[in-house]
Amino acid sequence: xxRIIVVTSGKGGVGKTTTSAAIAMGxxxxxxxxxxxxxxxxxxxxxxxxxxERRVVYDxxxxxxxxxxxxxxLIRDKHCEQLYIxxxxxxxxKDALSQEGVGQILEELAAKDFEYVVCDSPAGxxxxxxxxxxxxxxxxVVTNPEVASVRDSDRMLGILSSxxxxxxxxxxxxxxxxxxxxxxxxxxxxxxxxxVADVQDILSLHLLGVIxxxxxxxxxxxxxMPVILDEKSDAGQAYADIVARYLGEDKPHRFIEEKxxxxxxxxxxx
Amino acid sequence: MPNNPPILEFKSGSFSVPILVLFTDDLKAIxxxxxxxxDLAPEFFKKSPLIFDVQKLNKQGHSVDISALVDIMRQFxxxxxxxxxxxxxxxxxxxxxxxxxxxxxxxxxxxxxxxxKIVIPEPVADINTTATTLITxxxxxxxxxxxxxxxxxxxxxxAGAEIMSEGNIHIYNTLRGRALAGVQGNADARIxxxxxxxxxxxxxxxxxxxxxxxxxxxKKSVQVYLQGHTLIIQDIV
Ligand SMILES: Nc1ncnc2c1ncn2[C@@H]1O[C@H](COP(=O)(O)OP(=O)(O)OP(=O)(O)O)[C@@H](O)[C@H]1O
Ligand SMILES: [Mg+2]
Numbered sequence: 001x002x003r004i005i006v007v008t009s010g011k012g013g014v015g016k017t018t019t020s021a022a023i024a025m026g027x028x029x030x031x032x033x034x035x036x037x038x039x040x041x042x043x044x045x046x047x048x049x050x051x052x053e054r055r056v057v058y059d060x061x062x063x064x065x066x067x068x069x070x071x072x073x074l075i076r077d078k079h080c081e082q083l084y085i086x087x088x089x090x091x092x093x094k095d096a097l098s099q100e101g102v103g104q105i106l107e108e109l110a111a112k113d114f115e116y117v118v119c120d121s122p123a124g125x126x127x128x129x130x131x132x133x134x135x136x137x138x139x140x141v142v143t144n145p146e147v148a149s150v151r152d153s154d155r156m157l158g159i160l161s162s163x164x165x166x167x168x169x170x171x172x173x174x175x176x177x178x179x180x181x182x183x184x185x186x187x188x189x190x191x192x193x194x195x196v197a198d199v200q201d202i203l204s205l206h207l208l209g210v211i212x213x214x215x216x217x218x219x220x221x222x223x224x225m226p227v228i229l230d231e232k233s234d235a236g237q238a239y240a241d242i243v244a245r246y247l248g249e250d251k252p253h254r255f256i257e258e259k260x261x262x263x264x265x266x267x268x269x270x
Numbered sequence: 271m272p273n274n275p276p277i278l279e280f281k282s283g284s285f286s287v288p289i290l291v292l293f294t295d296d297l298k299a300i301x302x303x304x305x306x307x308x309d310l311a312p313e314f315f316k317k318s319p320l321i322f323d324v325q326k327l328n329k330q331g332h333s334v335d336i337s338a339l340v341d342i343m344r345q346f347x348x349x350x351x352x353x354x355x356x357x358x359x360x361x362x363x364x365x366x367x368x369x370x371x372x373x374x375x376x377x378x379x380x381x382x383x384x385x386x387k388i389v390i391p392e393p394v395a396d397i398n399t400t401a402t403t404l405i406t407x408x409x410x411x412x413x414x415x416x417x418x419x420x421x422x423x424x425x426x427x428x429a430g431a432e433i434m435s436e437g438n439i440h441i442y443n444t445l446r447g448r449a450l451a452g453v454q455g456n457a458d459a460r461i462x463x464x465x466x467x468x469x470x471x472x473x474x475x476x477x478x479x480x481x482x483x484x485x486x487x488x489k490k491s492v493q494v495y496l497q498g499h500t501l502i503i504q505d506i507v
Contacts, residue, residue: 119318151411154428170281173407202446204408204426 002110004117006136006174008160010152012123014144015181018217019239020120021049021226023140026243027084029228034117035074037086037105039132040122041097044088050077051224052085061089064101070108079229084114094128102131125159135165138175138246141205145180145193150202153178155202177208179242184213185258196256210237212236212255289354290343291454295300295332301342308346310374311450314414314432316347316449325355325374373440389478409433409447410452418435421451438462450477461494466503476501 002167007020013261017040023037037151038046047053053073058068063086077083086105089096109117121132133139139160159165160174167174180199187193201205216233220226226244228238234255241251292300308315320343327334337351343350353364354372361371403417404424411430415421421435424442431447433439437459439451444465452459452474459473467488469480473496483503491506 102482151430154411155406155430158413158431160409160430161410201444202426202428 010156022228022239025226038088095248176204321352
């Protein structure tokens with residue numbers, strides 16, 4: 001059985017692509033054959049984060065239009081042989097995607113024994129975002145701890161529960177998970193950001209994990225490596241925890257509390 | 271890939287659709303009242319399917335021009351998708367406009383009389399008019415729920431969501447969006463809520479917006495009812 005995960009948010013720039021790359025890599029590293037698809041036609045950048053931009057020949061639009069086979073378009077990841085990337089087109093516009101076309105690609109991936117397909121959604125609630133979530137079984141709702149992002153995630157959750165294939169066909173609803181990213185306990189303390197509790201109170205959603213605001217994300221994307229490969233980094237570890245939890249392991253939440261400074265270490269906090 | 275992808279399938283479903291009950295044949299008055307209702311919740315009425323009921327009007331011996339009526343509803347962005355309680359002529363006119371005809375079978379309000387038994391079930395979605403609607407999943411921003419009877423919500427109602435009921439509304443959770451009870455004019459309808467942080471509450475068209483709702487009513491059980499034209503928010507102790 002193939003499990004289709006959509007990484008979605010409504011709001012732009014919250015960390016969907018960073019998350020898609022990290023969790024696809026994490027799941028694949030656990031031995032599951034995984035594909036990650038960039039649905040951001042016209043603004044593709046998953047290939048950059050995955051470090052395979054120079055190996056892109058064909059893309060998802062070529063496959064939909066029969067200009068290339070799926071095999072020709074899938075790029076095997078250089079770090080993990082269980083992981084494949086299906087890039088988006090940089091030259092076409094988002095209307096080039098169709099529901100039938102996407103459905104066919106997902107069926108073909110299932111026939112090729114892919115266990116997980118991660119769909120990196122574009123921002124917004126328009127066609128690209130709609131197609132990215134339509135066939136999903138699980139939704140990773142990426143949210144930043146601020147009011148606008150939370151509101152957009154809430155809107156997206158409404159769409160997931162009414163406009164998806166599972167909703168339309170009256171199947172069991174999409175499983176929804178909250179991923180709170182770019183979290184900074186210090187900024188929560190001084191009231192610049194919503195806390196984990198605030199966000200959960202508003203969204204009432206199962207928290208899969210908190211990813212701290214971290215310089216390692218930018219460093220990783222500049223070097224074309226999903227941040228989860230940087231095992232020493234806090235963000236990398238946060239994503240590793242998330243993958244483990246998603247696959248059924250029980251891991252306590254981290255990165256919610258402020259790091260104790262030297263002073264805190266000596267004297268204990270609170 | 272499967273060799274025989276399914277092409278289509280008929281399924282039965284049950285939907286809750288607003289019903290517009292008309293009491294007069296005065297098109298001008300209808301138009302004016304509709305305008306008021308639509309102004310109150312524009313998002314709700316936009317492209318909303320609607321069944322109109324002319325039974326009461328016919329009983330009073332009025333008759334109404336179906337096509338003019340349909341035009342008015344469409345002007346307000348409503349999508350009339352059925353007529354109920356019409357006479358033969360009205361049903362014919364409706365069908366000519368491709369509007370399906372529904373029979374009146376509000377089983378829960380009418381006593382179980384002979385009359386009901388001769389109603390021939392129609393191959394249409396069941397229109398649930400008076401039963402309680404139960405919502406167990408969060409109502410998200412942008413979503414709307416309409417209940418013809420009472421509405422019971424066990425999950426939170428987000429800011430930007432709208433729940434409406436012709437009867438009472440019970441929310442055993444946080445209400446951050448809009449809740450409109452007694453939307454067909456039932457002034458006895460009430461709203462019960464265990465954490466009221468609403469953007470708007472309304473009973474029979476009398477409303478209060480968030481600014482006018484005291485901020486210390488949240489995080490405890492309250493009820494909202496109508497006294498004259500004033501909404502009263504009261505603790506339930
Ligand atoms: N945990 C984090 N810490 C610091 N920076 C982050 C973190 N997560 C993401 N970023 C940064 O935020 C920016 C946006 O990230 P990303 O491209 O993943 O978002 P997106 O949701 O995919 O955006 P879009 O909506 O444009 O597709 C990038 O510059 C990325 O490096
Ligand atoms: Mg992106």
